[in-house]
Amino acid sequence: MFYSKNKMENIQAKKTLLNISKQITLLMNNAIRKTFPLPDFNSTVTWNSTGSSDLCCPSAMKIYNMNNKKDTFTLKNSKEVAEEILKNFEKHEMIGEILITQQVTGAPKEKEKEKEKENANSNPNPKANKKPSPVIENFFIDINLDSDWVSISAMNILRNGVSIDTEYTNRKVLVDFSSPNIAKEMHVGHLRSTIIGDSTCRILEFLGNEVMRINHIGDWGTQFGMLIAHLEDTCPNYLVEQPDIGDLESFYKAAKGRFNSDPDFVKRAQLKTVDLQTGNENVRKAWQFICQLSRNEFNKIYERLDIKLEEYGESFYDPFCRVLVKDLEEKGLAVLDQGAKVLKVPGFKIPYMLVKSDGGLTYDTTDLTALSYRLNELKRDWIIYCIGSEQELHMKLLFKGGELCGWVDPEKTRLDHMGFGLMLSAEGKKMATSDGNNIKLVCLLDEAKSRALNEIKSRAEETKMKWDDAYLDLASSNLGYSAVKYFDLKQSRMTQYKFDYSLMLDPRGNTAVYLFYNYVRILSILRKLNISDSDMENLIKTKEIKITEKKEKLLLVQLIKLNDVIDDVLTDLALNKLCDYVYNVAVKFSEFYEECKIAGTEQQDSRILILELTKRMLKLSFDLLGLKPIEKI
Secondary structure, three states: OOOOHHHHHHHHHOOOEOOHHHHHHHHHHHHHHHHOOOOOOOOOOEEOOOOOOOEEEOHHHHHHHHHOOOOOOOOOOHHHHHHHHHHOOOOOOOEEEEEEEEEEEOOOOHHHHHHHHHHHHHOOOHHHOOOOOOOEEEEEEEEEEOHHHHHHHHHHHHHHOOOEOOOOOOOEEEEEOOOOEOOOOOEHHHHHHHHHHHHHHHHHHHOOOEEEEEEOOEOOOOHHHHHHHHHHHHOOOOOOOOOOOOOHHHHHHHHHHHHHHOHHHHHHHHHHHHHHHHOOHHHHHHHHHHHHHHHHHHHHHHHHHOOOOEEOOHHHHHHHHHHHHHHHHHOOOEEEEOOEEEEOOOOOOOOEEEEOOOOOEOHHHHHHHHHHHHHHOOOOOEEEEOOOHHHHHHHHHHHHHHHHOOOOOOOOOEEEEOOOOOEEOOOOOEOOOOOOOOOEHHHHHHHHHHHHHHHHHHHHHHHOOOOOHHHHHHHHHHHHHHHHHHHHHOOOOOOOEEOOHHHHOOOOOOOHHHHHHHHHHHHHHHHHOOOOHHHHHHHHHHOOOOOOOHHHHHHHHHHHOHHHHHHHHHHHOOOHHHHHHHHHHHHHHHHHHHHOOOOOOOOHHHHHHHHHHHHHHHHHHHHHHOOOOOOOO
16 A cells, blocks of 8 residues: 555644554454444454454354354354454454455364274274364454554654653553562562562553652561560670671571570560660661661662562551551451451451450551552552462452552542462472572572573674673673573563573573574674765664565564563563563564565565664663663674
């Protein structure tokens, strides 16, 4: 299709990336409602993973199956249904071709046919022979995007940047993630929450939302009385001299050992907990010292992973907890149950514990208070908790508790538990050291960086490249940490997965290494073509992308579907869909590069623009996922 000048200008004026599948779904629904009396029927137009077309719609088959037994329905099969729908389908600039395609199910394959013949010859009893499955013919509506529309949409991105049309913007969002405990080192159990939460924030921030990145650290509770009592015994001058307690986790284990074996120490620890909660100045200083030691270690991890967080620990909410309980008592919501004060949430057998029978507060109290503060004080209208899937019941109880208390309006407030499965060892077991303890996150990252360094050195030997130590350190950090992140994010988050360095750093699979290699290849091609930044800007201003080969279009279609992907990611909180997107970009770029010569052809300028767009969309995807690419390898 060749557009008139005015038509092309109209398309170019639309500077925002559209959700393509949603736009075509609307067109399909309009056609269906004009054709059939089905006001409540909603079609689905999805991207076609088979590659036979750009998009696919199964609605003709569904409508036929819904109506074929009615006397008033005269259409013989789903093909005729599709033909009737297309008579009322409005033309649109983005659509180039619509086809009705057949999918046959139940037909025996050639080998199965041969086996059936052999069985029939060897067994004279026909009843003993298995009857072949009935052949079912299903017809789908396949849609191909218009090549000129795809080209112009691609040029719009190059000229105007990526602007996405989505409902997921202008929100006040709070993402609760990472959340380690004071006096304990971060271990592999914290990795998924930290990585998933950060990438979610990056996507929401990119869309222009007001995002709070909250680290709900465990910095309050009875264990601190134990730690402070141990600090006073081992470092009695801690108020005037900076104590050196070495490994904080070893310090914690020593204090815990005393707590488990020494009744007198237990009593002192309990008194220190009371002193802490009532504001004793010296005890508070000891608590602050212990917390700061942990923060220093946490921040080393966050710096390596390029994670930004704002701390609102459990201690922050402590002053509000008793006030909340009293308020709920006055409203008749906090009631006595076997000496404890609880919130009885309709639909749940287990009550929400507010105050234990001994008068102590619980994590439930803190979480409910935090929810109230986030909704009523911070005015958040979307809160996402990145917490393991084993906390699903607790989160459901918390959300319903918020509704019962009158803070949560499901029509206006979105609360999500972004749960995730366990990370297992390569053998499929819980990741732990030989003594049964969780593997420290710092050790995992050190190993990833070391293996990435070996990969880069091996590659350098093959290509006869030499890198200085500074670049090797930077590149191995970027590649190693990105490999860890991407391997986690590409998983379906609710499933468990096996952590395997060899799979993670495989240059041929769906890994950060493969993605980075393709990104580096684009940079290398542009360098060899001697395209400066000013040259590229001039090309973008004065030239156009013109599709002449199938592989060009397949790559460009993948590039411009980012809006669809982002919508899906945030609807389902499924970051693996963005990983699928960027991996498919890399695959389709590789196919394009293998088949479409660039230098010295009539299509050189157009294909350089395709290279530039691919580079930019890869880099944007890396940024959204929290990956740091390398530029030479």
